[in-house]
Amino acid sequence: MVFRKKAWLLVITALSSVTMLIMACGGEAETITVVETVVVEKEVEKEVEVVKEVEAPQSDGRYGGELTIALGAAISTLDVHRTTGTTAYEVSFAVQERMMSYNSDLQATPLLVDTWEVSADGMQWNFTLRDGIKFHNGVPFNAEHAVKSWERWAERDNYGSLIFGFVDDISVTGDLTFSIDMVEPTALVLEALARIGGYAPVMMPPEMYDVAAAEGADVLIGTGPYELDEWATGDHLRVKRYEDYSPADSAASFMAGRKDAFFDTVDYVVIPDSNARVAALEVGQVDLLGRDVPADMVDTLTANPDVRVAVATTSPAREGAWIDNIEGPFTDARVRRAFAMAFPVEDALIAGHGDSRFYTLCPSMMACAGKWGGWADGSEGVYNYHDKGGLEAAKQTIKDLGLVGTDITVLQAGDRARFSGPAEISRQTLEKMGFNVIFKQTDWATQTNWREKPELWDVFHTAGGGAWAANPLLNSSLAKNKYWNKYQDESGAMTAGMEELARASSADEQLAIVKEMQNVFWQDVPYISFGDSFGVGAVRADVQGAQSLYSMSWNPYNAWRSK
């Protein structure tokens, strides 16, 4: 029990959320005032955001053995710049590294970078890479690799396009040095090198970065403590200890510092059936379920002394109903707002996540666990967290607008339980509002295609995770004409807010801008926001040192099996 303790009290809030750490840009933890608190006594295991630091030298007894990690879906590609899917990311965590990495306080600290300096006016950054680092294929890591890899990432990631708006030029100045010239100073550079969530800015050799990201490299080579051993597609992927690994000499902390590959091999096994996944953990055939333990199975696992359960409260996902902003009744902001007023958000959260240990109501535009969420401004009467007559008002609006009996199409992905329940709630809510609901049940693959065509749908259900939920600049559902909801931002207020936010220099200034944006959010309702949900992971009790912070994968390095 290195990093977890039992918490007998679970605090849930009716309006806002508990105090939490932040993620993404920034770096300082922040406490958010709780607006209205209800205390429920319940036995849960809560993640504690303290990492016990692992010292390597006296750890010889820790070496050896095999760690088996279960994945719920097949690894679709080895190239993390090709997909936003989480399974590729999971493997990359063991094999590849970033130039800068977050420590457990979410500060970007040097990992492959040795030293860096920034000019007084903030217009030039100079980086020197650590000497002696080699890729798994034996090629020494140099500045050209670093720049090419980072540029490849920037083309894909929306944080990349954000940062490259500030960058004038990047030049390789030596074998291990490069510099970045800015158009305008920004504090985001180091964060962009360490970025978690979205696409990963990991370092690659030419074999990988020379292949177009969309095509995807079919090799996996990095500088990390583990290297690819074999990949039986769709079944398992095995990595083994990289003997020439060159660790950083600082203490281990989250993704930063020293990394030791105690386990000889780490196996990622695909187990599509959730019942089988849990059973395999119970009998010890797998050691770790990343973050997709079904909420309903948590009590079964908690009762098992050989298993530890962790609820990832530090980095929530945002649950919601995405609505078609450019075709059909929802082009009118009044209709979108009426839908929000009528929608019983807590019902949808319970339907998708079991009970209140695994979600929190959140009337903010951004996740309440982040630094840009946690207050209710503008949500009064729109965020229907408890029935306050929102449905009646919504009905009246629909009647006044003459929309009673209008067709509205709701998509339901029958093979995704997390979203299919809330979709049924959407169907019933819209029917009660007076619409004629056309309900299309399909599989997920079909739904992803249909949502591309605005004429085929009006409502579908999904979730946004990690930094997406916490940082307005990275939330594409709020950007004009992006993502599938294609928010139009007629007044231009949201877009203006984003631009100001990227340039804001102080935390107070940022806060004020985001609060203003939140008022626009509840006025315009680009999508219906239910609240925040937390992933659940579980690990065999004899596995020490493995942790999952900020919605990242569990670290396979610095973890060992107690004898």
Place this chain on the structure above:
Amino acid sequence: MTAYIFKRVLAVIPILIFVGIATFSLVHIAPGDAANIMAGDYAGPDDVKLIRAELGLDKPVTTQFVEWASRTLRGDFGKSIYSGRTVAELVSQRLEPTISLTIVGGTLAVLLGIPLGVFAAWRAGSRWDRGIQIFAALGISVPGFWLGFIFILAFAVYLRWFPVIGYVSVTEDFTGWIRSITLPVSLLAISGSSVIIRMTRGSILEVLREDFIRTARAKGLANRPVLFRHALRAGAIPIITVIGTLAGALITGVVVTETVFTIPGLGRLIAETVQNRDFPVVQSMLMLLASFYVFINLMVDLAYVFFDPRVRL
């Protein structure tokens, strides 16, 4: 006879052409494409467009068809959109578990199903008959995933006799192989034998009422020889038909079984590639299964000739 066999073998060619074209159309009628799945849940329209262009999925269907047909005719079955592995590689990786499951499961189904079916017919109306019928009815009406998970809970989680997940190669560890396939094979054998029992019982019952059996019995032949010499032979035709159907049922059965027991076989490959819309693999897999199926049914047709001399050619 030889001419008949030759003709039947030649007839396989148009079937395969039909299957090929139908496969391509079905796969392209089904909405959803790999680009969306590849891009991941959090990707936006720009990501998807980029990947779609890279994969050539934005080309007109006719162009894609011509490309696919000419590749297939040259014997190039393409490669996975996701992993970049060729279909041949993927199939050879996944072949062994599925062969183990279907051969052992199918054999058990036949060994269990035919004797039970014959016995039930022979003792029609008895308590034994009713018991066997109840078993068969349950066998086809209990969903595989449900029974499979009960097996896992009982024998793998509580009793710990068998592993919950995975497959052990027969060449690697024989007892491990037995342990890893016991539960899935039982599942296949139960559902397979249920179908065979029902069909066998029906057919034998039918035959027992036939004139020549009555004649044989009337002529004073003992019951046993009548059953084995005459009834079984005549009843064989519908039974063989069912075994042909069983081949198809096993193919569908392994999809569920391999998923529930996490066995890396062809069934899971199909389920996964259909869900991911990995078109090149889906198309080749369907062609492969179709060829297998057509082959089994060719055998079935030839068996008719063997078992029922009344089918004159």
Place this chain on the structure above:
Amino acid sequence: MTTGSETMVDIYQDPPLKTRVRKTFATSWKTLKSNPNLMIGSIILTVMVGIAILTLLPTASTVARYDPTELAVRERINGPSADHWFGTDKLGRDVYSRTLHGAKTSLYVGIGVAIIVTIVGTSLGVIVGYNRVADNIVMRVMDGMMSFPTLILALALVAALGSSLTNVIIIIAIVDTPSMTRVVRAVVLSLRERTYVDAARASGASTKRILFLHIAPNTLAPVIIQASIFFGGAILTEAALGFLGVGTPEFIPSWGNIISSGREFIRVGFWIAFFPGVFLALTVFAANIVGDGLRDVLDPRLRGEK
């Protein structure tokens, strides 16, 4: 058959269909009484049909106690109790109510598919069994269709036609027809060389007459068995389509979709799949033994035996 008391029937003659049917129904009650399996099966099926009819009537709410789509997410996955006899599902819907309402959907699917498959499959089977040219064409298409895994064919068809109750029935029927055709064809192949068919042919009967008067009735037994298999199979296939997310939408409860929605909760809420599963298994079993019983009644060669 076990008693060994059956008498020999002399030289076999196929009587006109009409006479046979009349005679059959005259003796059916007697048969029903003498055949406990048939009796039990018929009772179960009657009860199921009764349930289905009750839920169609305005009195549905008194019988089913709850609206099958009424949500109560705060009471989700609760075990059986006095309030909820069969427990509640993942959205807090009453499983008892859903199971009763599911009867009509499932019977509709099962009966619909069985009827379509029987009519189409038998007609095709008889024709191809008797006509070499038709055989070569139709059976090659059927072989092609059968060579697709059922679910994949169904998935593509649902995608093409859209997912609704009627489409689900049509699609399952399309998928099942080839195997019915195959079975009927096999029987016809062996029948057409029989003495009585030869005799009919020799006496100058037309092909059509031979087909429909002499051959078709004799395919009855295997067809009934197959139809009873398809009846249950259709209900199960509908459930399997639900796994892929393309079955009947959950707001129209069917045993199949209740069971498949219980899949994830087997461990923590066995009742969701269990109770509709019992209804489903009972119904399939009943159809099964009724099929066997009916064959006894309808089989022309059994005339005068009992």
